[in-house]
Amino acid sequence: MEEEVKDLGDYLDIVRRHKYWVIIPAIVLIFLSGLVAYLLPATYKSEGLILIESQEIPNDLVRSTVTSYADQRIEIIKQRIMTTAKIMELVKKYNLYSDLRKKSPVSEIVGLFRENIAVVMVEANVTDPRSGRARRATIAFKVSFMDKSPQLAQKVANDLVTKFLVENTRVRTDRATETTKFLEEEANKLKQQIQLAEKKIAEFKDEYSDSLPELLEHNLSVTERLQSELAYNQNQIRALIDLTTTLRTELININPYITQKILGEGTQVPVLTAEQKLVSVQAEYDRLSAKYSESHPDIKALKKQISDLEKQVKEEVKGTGNISSNAKFTRTRNPIYGQFSAKINASEREAVRLQERNDVIKQKIADYDERIVRTHQVKRAYDDLTRDHSSQLRKYEELRAKQLEAELAQNLESENKGESFTLIEPPLVPSKAEKPDRVKLFVMGVVASIGAGLGLALLIEMLFGGARGYNQIARIVGQAPLVVIPMISSQEDMIKRKDGRLKIVLLIIVLLGLSIVGFHYWVMNLEVFWFKLLRKISLL
CATH class of the missing domain: 1.10.287 (Helix Hairpins)
Incomplete structure (x- = not known):
């Protein structure tokens, strides 16, 4: 007995026979998908853009003591800001996760806060003035925060941006101050060594005043x-x-x-x-x-x-x-x-x-x-x-020269003349939710619902299917049937079939209307959508 091979017509017959097993689960699942997409809480994202500006005075005149790359400094500042103590300070300041704080440990709250923060580097192709080669360099970075409340998202993002700006200034100033202090301490130590060496030389000259090499001639x-x-x-x-x-x-x-x-x-x-x-x-x-x-x-x-x-x-x-x-x-x-x-x-x-x-x-x-x-x-x-x-005297002169350069660099940083972070786009109150993407969720739900209905129909056909159709009878009996009598529909069957089609059309119209209403309120205003659509068409 040959294995049965179904063609497209067979599958369409299966769907037609079990149409209610396809339509009813699909409608229910589509409704649930829309309900889930609608009821999921919206998360808003507020984002600020910070530009990395090079120092105003050329490096040939005054060289900064901060020589690390911008992305490295940004990551260091991020780690300093994202400490548990500072995160909890922000959480308490803006009353974030009020329900979660009552029943969850601090580590879980801190982890959730860190997940809602994003620092994204903005890179561009630049030409290195020394080597003349093109390379990727960080020219700006974005700081964002996500929360269910758009106002809170904007406030926290604005606070984070401020912390980045302040921390960068403080880090650069502290680095320049520490460098100056270190060089000053080393110069003082070397100065004491020079004074001790000069004292030894003076004592040596007193002891051998008449036999010094400089008196040989x-x-x-x-x-x-x-x-x-x-x-x-x-x-x-x-x-x-x-x-x-x-x-x-x-x-x-x-x-x-x-x-x-x-x-x-x-x-x-x-x-x-x-x-x-x-x-x-x-x-x-x-x-x-x-x-x-x-x-x-x-x-x-x-x-x-x-x-x-x-x-x-x-x-x-x-x-x-x-x-x-x-x-x-x-x-x-x-x-x-x-x-x-x-x-x-x-x-x-x-x-x-x-x-x-x-x-x-x-x-x-x-x-x-x-x-x-x-x-x-x-x-x-x-x-x-x-x-x-x-x-020692030569080293002392070198240290003194470096100390003077460090003091100039310190003045450069204290007067904000060095490389700085400039806020060019402050965080705004978001008008659109970052997630979930309700349209995408709903479309995925519709596709999954239809697929689930079709899968259920095929499953029923496999479990409870019989011998149907000319081909199956011929395959089972081994010979072709003499006559194939089609299904004879009565007037009542035709009326029922017509009513069913009308219901399906009405259901499609209702679903289409609900989709348009949902798009208008959840995704985009229809007037704005129409304006964008016309603009896209005009560009074609």
Whole structure:
């Protein structure tokens, strides 16, 4: 036996046979769907739009200390606003969920409040001024709140918008203030470290005041100058010794006394012998020979004088015995001898003085050599101190510069010149419910109701169906029927059928009228709908 395959006509016959099982449940369910769509409580949504404005002053002039992305800050502000304490404060302020608060825990009320809040980012394609690439950026965001009362929805949404604006200003100002305070504290700490380092350097300089690396050049130059002075003094001492020796040699040939002839009472005429003249000329010769060569005219003249005086000395020695016995003579101190003695004494004293000066210079050279040697030992510790001090000073200057920038950023935020939130669309009292969508619910109810009626008819056909129709009889018997007699309707059956059709038409008219009335009151005013429809048609 072949499996029965129904076509569209068979299904239409089933619907026709069980039309009341289709119509009555469908009408009942449609009525219930409309009743449910009508009786469901309306929830209203009030929404505000906040624009994210960039700072008024260019970043090149004043850089803000708040560097996080806008959506990140918005989420942080949302979490701060959505704490349990602040939510319950709003719930009590506007007397929200009054029935639920009597029998439900706080966590359930807070959860319901959070479900009714929405923060939606508004993004746009922008060009990054640094990289020149297009990217998605948050330029605004919407804050909304849903409640059964449109007035409460507007009030709570307005309060939430205000909290976002105030919290953003407070967060940015606090961030700038904290940054400034942190940099100031770090700068003060570093300043104390610098003062401590400067104190150590001062103590180090006091302890090694004569061996500091910065005095090395001075110590070397002083040592060099002292050594030059020492060498010069040594040369002077040798020259003085040579001069003293020469003077002593010449002094041996000078008579300490001279003979003077007495001419009369109280008158003495000094007699300068040739020997004394020779000594004087010899001294002059020694003095000039140190300056000039043997071919110099003065040297040649002095040589001739010396030769002549030597001859006179010999003649005076021979004629000493011929001096008149009548003449009177006296012996006095020779001034030339005194001059030579004074020169010798002066040279010796100067040599002693220079030697004493050399002893002092040698001691100073030893002291400066010790300083120079100690400088190399001190340099490492001194370099460590100065290096740390320079590094700390450089960091302090950097911190001070950053602190000044942070103070400018703080002033920028306190005067609302930085990036700010601007309310461009405040929350309004909604005139239309956000949910439920009554038309959608009703249409879904109608479709489901008709489907339920058709399904019920098919179910009855499956459970209580018999053999009906030409095809089923032929399939069951195995042979085609000889004659098919159609259903013969009487006058009474025709009247009933006509009345049934009239009732269906009336029911459709009533349902259509109810749908129009419901659309007018629940969905949209018919005049507004007609105006929108005409505008849509005119745009086609």
